[in-house]
Amino acid sequence: MTAGQRNYAIVTAAYWGFTLTDGALRMLVLLHFFNLGYSPFTLAFLFLLYEAAGVVANVIGGWLAARFGITRMLAVGLATQIVGFLLLSAMSPDWTAILSVAWVVSAQGICGVAKDLTKTACKSAIKVAEAEARGEDGEGRLFRWVAWFTGSKNAMKGVGFFLGGLLLQTLGFRYGLWAMAAALGVVLVAALASLPPHMGRAKASRSARELLGKSRGVNLLSGARVALFGARDVWFVVGVPVFLYSSGWTFTMVGTFLALWTIGYGLVQASAPAAIRRSPDGLSSEVEAARWWSLGLALVPIGIMGFLLAGLGRSDLVLVSGLAVFGLAFAVNSSVHSYLILAYAGSKKAAEDVGFYYAANALGRFLGTLLSGLLYQIGGIQACLIGSAAMLAACWLLTLALPTRSQDAVAVAGGG
Secondary structure (H helix, E strand, O other): OOHHHHHHHHHHHHHHHHHHHHHHHHHHHHHHHHHOOOOHHHHHHHOHHHHHHHHHHHHHHHHHHHHHOHHHHHHHHHHHHHHHHHHHHOOOOOOOHHHHHHHHHHHHHHHHHHHHHHHHHHHHHHHHHHHHHHHHHOOOOHHHHHHHHHHHHHHHHHHHHHHHHHHHHHOHHHHHHHHHHHHHHHHHHHHHHHOOOOOOOOOOOOOHHHHHOOEHHHHHHHHHHHHHHHHHHHHHOOHHHHHHHHOOOOHHHHHHHHHHHHHHHHHHHHOHHHHOOOOOOOOHHHHHHHHHHHHHHHHHHHHHHHHHHHOOOOHHHHHHHHHHHHHHHHHHHHHHHHHHHHHHOOOOOHHHHHHHHHHHHHHHHHHHHHHHHHHHHHHHHHHHHHHHHHHHHHHHHHHHOOOOOHHHHOOEOOOO
8 A cells, every 4th residue: 555545444444433423412402402492593503603703714724724735724623523523412401592502603613714724735635646646557547536535424414313313312411412523533632643744734825805806717616616515505404304293294204314325326426437427538428427417416406396296106205316316416516616626726735725725615504504494484395496596507507618728728817
């Protein structure tokens, strides 16, 4: 095993540990506060700061990773998550509802920062590790590494949903959080002991204009990412769970379905390279695939809405079947995007480019989460599906403008 392969394996394992606890955290919070009588819209509100924090955390995290090294930023992300767990565990059942919500939202915001610092560090590490491995054995494997990392991470998040319910049932809210904090402490120590201390360190940007003035490829792909993830969460976060629950599903059934969907989605992501024709230049076929898959994905919510309005079949089964198709196409889209950002990222400041891109990812999740509750309240699941289709149309239009040549991809927007 080369040094690049070893570093990739360590980073992947560290992110698995983080994602396992992150998925468990979501279920812990959802189940615990649902049992306390909180409404679905309030549950969505609990995660708004979690999503919003990622917009800033990714940009700053990418800059810090370039300046201080990926290993240090990975450690900061893991440590920040531990702090968030401990703060959540300090919540008292004697507090008022307003104080409890404010406390949870704040702690969730800290966990959101942790998630995106860790994600930016790990995704940047893949670019560095793959370049090291290519130099050592001459084999390029960036798409396969990105796809496996992203897909296995999402499958692990699905397992985390099960873990969260198990911890809540066996240990309770507070002790479950303590157990996860202890497990992440072990991951933190192991990562620090195993990875090179200055991995990915480069000359960081000196001004906000330089930090935010990304290449044309990064800018367009980031815009498409906002629309892509907003289109998922605009019906997935609140609309789907509430609709299924109102259709007679139990909360356990809803949680189990979402966990299985996430695991399946991750497995499809991991196998996405087999469905995409590769090009020698690493861009032309991959960008074309992004365009076709985004167009196909945009048609899915329209089809689901058509079936629902026509009354063809049980509405809950129509939605579940449609979500399965959506998950397959979305997983391939997300996997191609995750590859393209590393293909577009500059080698000297890959962490900053990746951070900027995942800030767009976080912005999309935030907008989708907010609109999910709002649109469902206005027009039910149909309104959520309309919102999803509109965002996916925007995503498709942006992918049409993606550069297919490396010399065009690296040109700064507005410049030469």
